[in-house]
Amino acid sequence: xxxxxxxxxxxxxxxxxxxxxxxxxxxxxxxxxxxxxxxxxxxxxxxxxxxxxxxxxxxxxxxxxxxxxxxxxxxxxxxxxxxxxxxxxxxxxxxxxxxxxxxxxxxxxxxxxxxxxxxxxxxxxxxxxxxxxxxxxxx
Amino acid sequence: xxxxxxxxxxxxxxxxxxxxxxxxxxxxxxxxxxxxxxxxxxxxxxxxxxxxxxxxxxxxxxxxxxxxxxxxxxxxxxxxxxxxxxxxxxxxxxxxxxxxxxxxxxxxxxxxxxxxxxxxxxxxxxxxxxxxxxxxxxxxxx
Numbered sequence: 001x002x003x004x005x006x007x008x009x010x011x012x013x014x015x016x017x018x019x020x021x022x023x024x025x026x027x028x029x030x031x032x033x034x035x036x037x038x039x040x041x042x043x044x045x046x047x048x049x050x051x052x053x054x055x056x057x058x059x060x061x062x063x064x065x066x067x068x069x070x071x072x073x074x075x076x077x078x079x080x081x082x083x084x085x086x087x088x089x090x091x092x093x094x095x096x097x098x099x100x101x102x103x104x105x106x107x108x109x110x111x112x113x114x115x116x117x118x119x120x121x122x123x124x125x126x127x128x129x130x131x132x133x134x135x136x137x138x139x
Numbered sequence: 140x141x142x143x144x145x146x147x148x149x150x151x152x153x154x155x156x157x158x159x160x161x162x163x164x165x166x167x168x169x170x171x172x173x174x175x176x177x178x179x180x181x182x183x184x185x186x187x188x189x190x191x192x193x194x195x196x197x198x199x200x201x202x203x204x205x206x207x208x209x210x211x212x213x214x215x216x217x218x219x220x221x222x223x224x225x226x227x228x229x230x231x232x233x234x235x236x237x238x239x240x241x242x243x244x245x246x247x248x249x250x251x252x253x254x255x256x257x258x259x260x261x262x263x264x265x266x267x268x269x270x271x272x273x274x275x276x277x278x279x280x281x
Contacts, residue, residue, distance in 0.1 A: 061159015
């Protein structure tokens with residue numbers, strides 16, 4: 001696929017803006033796996049309302065895009081058992097690894113956290129290796 | 140609902156909206172774009188790098204300025220991660236997440252925002268993701 005330079009940079013700036021506003025206004029990190037985890041695993045009661053609101057907003061952002069701009073283009077790369085396995089790994093891994101692309105990749109790196117740098121390098125590297133193995137070596 | 144619609148939860152909702160809009164505009168909701176970035180031996184698509192770069196350009200500059208404040212605007216204190224050690228759970232978690240991300244091209248944010256497409260596959264993925272989180276939590280507690 002041709003890289004989308006304007007969309008990529010513009011979307012990235014919005015993601016950074018949302019993360020900065022969260023920290024400035026309510027003092028929380030926009031780490032999506034942790035926020036979702038707090039909602040579904042019955043974490044802190046006091047933290048529940050803002051977390052649920054953020055998740056609702058995240059889905060609402062996709063709705064807003066459909067209303068204002070156009071259809072969401074989603075071309076699935078896995079289906080069935082592989083998709084379920086991938087979901088289990090993403091949920092399990094981000095929970096024990098304390099974060100995902102947003103929490104470690106965007107917020108943690110901005111905080112100059114060595115943990116987040118290690119996690120980000122590792123999950124991008126392992127993901128690229130997984131793609132190489134499944135799409136080049138095995139097919 | 141009483142006590143739920145407060146200024147902080149409204150802020151969280153609006154930040155979620157902006158974040159989700161960013162994921163949609165950048166094409167990160169499309170697993171094909173993410174796999175295109177991860178597939179370095181194939182037809183490499185650098186869009187994800189631009190997204191992370193754009194986001195980090197804002198956060199890397201603003202975060203240190205924001206945390207210099209004694210407290211956030213609407214709350215009494217900053218709630219930041221306290222762990223500093225690169226320990227085994229961090230490493231094994233990042234590896235397992237990486238495998239899952241590489242298999243489907245989906246991470247938590249795009250999967251949630253993508254639910255707006257009403258694609259049954261994404262609902263299946265999110266259900267599995269939540270199950271994985273619950274499994275990890277029950278293991279941590281035992």
